[in-house]
Amino acid sequence: MPHRHRHVLSGFTAALLTLSLLFTAGCETPNATLREQGYRALMDGDIDRADNRYSLAVKQDPTDWKSQYHLGVVRLRQGRPAQAETHLEQALATHYNMPETYYIHDALAKAYYQQHLTEKLYENLAQWAEGSGHTRDYLRQAKYLGMMGDVDGATIAYRKAQLFAERTDPEPFIAAADFYEKIGDINAAVVELRKAYFVAPENEEITTRLRRFGIIPGPTIAIEPEYQPIPKTTDAR
Numbered sequence: 267m268p269h270r271h272r273h274v275l276s277g278f279t280a281a282l283l284t285l286s287l288l289f290t291a292g293c294e295t296p297n298a299t300l301r302e303q304g305y306r307a308l309m310d311g312d313i314d315r316a317d318n319r320y321s322l323a324v325k326q327d328p329t330d331w332k333s334q335y336h337l338g339v340v341r342l343r344q345g346r347p348a349q350a351e352t353h354l355e356q357a358l359a360t361h362y363n364m365p366e367t368y369y370i371h372d373a374l375a376k377a378y379y380q381q382h383l384t385e386k387l388y389e390n391l392a393q394w395a396e397g398s399g400h401t402r403d404y405l406r407q408a409k410y411l412g413m414m415g416d417v418d419g420a421t422i423a424y425r426k427a428q429l430f431a432e433r434t435d436p437e438p439f440i441a442a443a444d445f446y447e448k449i450g451d452i453n454a455a456v457v458e459l460r461k462a463y464f465v466a467p468e469n470e471e472i473t474t475r476l477r478r479f480g481i482i483p484g485p486t487i488a489i490e491p492e493y494q495p496i497p498k499t500t501d502a503r
Contacts, residue, residue: 294326295322297323297326297327297330297332297333300319300320300322300323300326300333301319301320301323301332301333301336303315303319304316304319304320304323304333304336304340305336307319308336308340313340313343313344316336316340317337317340317344320333320336320337320340321337323337324337324353328356329360331356331357331358331360331361331370332357334353334354334356334357334360335353335354335357335361335366335369335370335373337353338350338351338352338353338354338357338370338373338374338377339373341353342373342376342377342380347376347377347378347380347381348377348381350373350376350377351374351377351378351381354370354373354374354377355374357370358370358371358374368400368402368403371390371394371403371406372406374390375387375390375391375406375410378390379410379413379414384414387410387414388411391406391407391410391411392407394406394407395407395423395426399430400430401427401428401430401431401432401435401437401438402427404423404424404426404427404430404438405423405424405427405437405438405441407423408420408421408423408424408427408441408442408445409441411423412445412448412449417449420445424438424441424442424445427441427442428442428461428491428492428493429492429493429494430493430494431491431493433465433493434465434466435465436462436463436465436466436469436472439458439459439461439462439465439491440458440459440462440471440472442454442455442458443455443456443458443459443462443475446458452479455479456476456479456481457489459472459475459476459479459481460476460481460487460488460489461488461489461490461491463476463483463487463488463489464488464489464490464491465491467483467488
């Protein structure tokens with residue numbers, strides 16, 4: 267009889283343990299909810315809570331690229347670029363060559379720069395820009411090369427950003443003007459603003475800056491930019 271009681275108790279304990287595990291699993295907060303809580307915490311300026319929410323999401327699912335990315339951003343805001351790099355590289359490993367990859371690259375570039383990983387930053391900036399051929403990736407490259415004092419490299423990157431730009435996008439010309447003005451090359455800055463004016467003559471920022479340099483906006487001051495030729499497509503019909 268005592269043996270029978272022990273068996274009954276043993277079975278009852280196992281059943282309780284199973285129910286407990288099921289209950290615990292059922293109460294696990296979904297990662298989507300944790301990300302939303304983390305985002306709200308960031309908007310409220312509560313970095314510690316954002317860290318807690320995103321860290322839990324990453325612990326639950328290390329392949330959740332969104333949580334890895336946001337945790338990396340939180341680490342950057344905490345002044346912990348080495349840890350940010352780890353999370354951002356994991357996000358990139360599971361979400362490569364997607365529209366959102368641009369934002370991961372942005373944060374990773376900042377993490378490399380803050381750690382003074384110059385060679386790694388150089389290599390990745392070039393790889394990301396040449397791999398995509400997008401204006402925004404060349405602008406990122408130009409920005410960081412300029413910050414690292416590589417004037418020639420930045421100049422080339424701004425040029426490439428302009429070559430691949432949309433015909434209605436003045437951003438790469440304005441960015442180049444900012445760069446040239448910062449290094450004291452006012453003539454080059456004016457040329458870039460005149461190109462930007464050709465692209466977007468109604469843009470008030472451009473016209474205001476031209477007037478600041480003593481130039482009256484009008485059709486005669488506009489400079490038509492050069493662009494990368496659009497590849498011809500064959501008719502597949």
